[in-house]
Amino acid sequence: xxxxxxxxxxxxxxxxxxxxxxxxxxxxxxxxxxxxxxxxxxxxxxxxxxxxxxxxxxxxxxxxxxxxxxxxxxxxxxxxxxxxxxxxxxxxxxxxxxxxxxxxxxxxxxxxxxxxxxxxxxxxxxxxxxxxxxxxxxxxxxxxxxxxxxxxxxxxxxxxxxxxxxxxxxxxxxxxxxxxxxxxxxxxxxxxxxxxxxxxxxxxxxxxxxxxxxxxxxxxxxxxxxxxxxxxxxxxxxxxxxxxxxxxxxxxxxxxxxxxxxxxxxxxxxxxxxxxxxxxxxxxxxx
Numbered sequence: 001x002x003x004x005x006x007x008x009x010x011x012x013x014x015x016x017x018x019x020x021x022x023x024x025x026x027x028x029x030x031x032x033x034x035x036x037x038x039x040x041x042x043x044x045x046x047x048x049x050x051x052x053x054x055x056x057x058x059x060x061x062x063x064x065x066x067x068x069x070x071x072x073x074x075x076x077x078x079x080x081x082x083x084x085x086x087x088x089x090x091x092x093x094x095x096x097x098x099x100x101x102x103x104x105x106x107x108x109x110x111x112x113x114x115x116x117x118x119x120x121x122x123x124x125x126x127x128x129x130x131x132x133x134x135x136x137x138x139x140x141x142x143x144x145x146x147x148x149x150x151x152x153x154x155x156x157x158x159x160x161x162x163x164x165x166x167x168x169x170x171x172x173x174x175x176x177x178x179x180x181x182x183x184x185x186x187x188x189x190x191x192x193x194x195x196x197x198x199x200x201x202x203x204x205x206x207x208x209x210x211x212x213x214x215x216x217x218x219x220x221x222x223x224x225x226x227x228x229x230x231x232x233x234x235x236x237x238x239x240x241x242x243x244x245x246x247x248x249x250x251x252x253x254x255x256x257x258x259x260x261x262x263x264x265x266x267x268x269x270x271x272x273x274x275x276x277x278x279x280x281x282x283x284x285x286x287x
Contacts (some may be wrong), residue, residue: 002075005139009074020074031101032087037080041068044079051179053159065159065181076155082175089166089173092151112138113151113168145191146200152190156182163190172197184209235280241265 009020016023021039029037036047044050044067053065069077087098092113096104115135122143124132130146140151145167152165159179163186166173174193176186188205195202237244241260249255257268258276265276267286274286 002072005075006072012074024078028088028103031103032084032091032098034080034084034087037078037084039073039077039079041070047079050079051160051177053157053179053181055159055181056183062180067158067160069157076157082177085164085175085177086173089164089175093166093168093171093173108138113140113142115142145194146198148194148198150194154186161186163187165190165194167194167198170198233280237278238282 012023013020018026024039028034038044038047053067054062055065057063069075091098091103092109095106096102096109114137116138117136119134119136119141122132122134124130130144132144133142135142137151140153143150143152148167149169150165150167152163155162155164159181161178161180161183163176164174172194174190174197176189176193178185188209191203191205194200241263244265245258245260247255247257253269256270259266259268265278265284267274267276276284277287279285
């Protein structure tokens with residue numbers, strides 16, 4: 001939970017009597033030679049050759065996105081480069097040591113890249129029998145990638161998607177940074193590079209991804225079809241539409257407002273508004 005990383009940042013501040021930014025600079029940036037890396041939007045905007053984040057809209061257009069993570073910086077507020085992040089991965093691959101200095105305790109490294117909780121069984125299947133299990137350590141996900149022990153974690157912020165991965169038994173680290181929100185490219189590039197570095201048969205991960213998308217689209221269409229098969233035909237809402245209006249709160253969705261306009265109902269969330277299509281009786285489908 002990203003908010004728990006925020007809490008960890010606050011705990012570190014209380015213990016050290018220094019800000020989270022000061023701790024990162026002192027304990028990581030300086031000893032790792034990360035001179036271009038920074039921790040604020042102001043510093044990022046002053047950087048040379050900085051990336052601009054984009055969002056892919058439903059109509060296929062790209063839109064620039066504002067970027068600000070100040071409030072919850074410990075959950076991903078590091079602005080860096082592939083070259084300097086490579087030094088960070090070297091610390092993990094070399095048992096916490098960088099240029100002869102112990103940056104992280106070796107025991108912590110071992111605990112962090114060991115399974116502390118199960119995310120999903122991720123059992124092997126007939127298609128990818130050498131890829132299985134998905135667990136969580138300390139800030140790292142852990143899985144078997146084609147029979148190799150892989151430690152990785154992705155990041156997704158406004159306008160950016162990234163993936164850092166390393167294979168401790170193979171002494172390999174891979175960093176993929178992209179300037180598009182919710183992009184699948186980092187995973188595809190990471191796997192493509194990994195296949196070459198660990199000398200496995202090459203898989204067309206882009207083609208695999210397209211096939212998965214097509215299958216997911218068919219499943220969603222079938223799910224919708226099944227939903228409407230359950231419709232009770234020729235029914236109508238039991239109340240006038242204006243009686244459905246009001247402010248609502250749901251534990252998973254948060255607060256939202258339902259409004260009536262003409263012969264239609266709408267669910268208004270902070271970031272998006274849904275048209276509520278009448279299914280049957282007092283059941284509506286958000287579209």
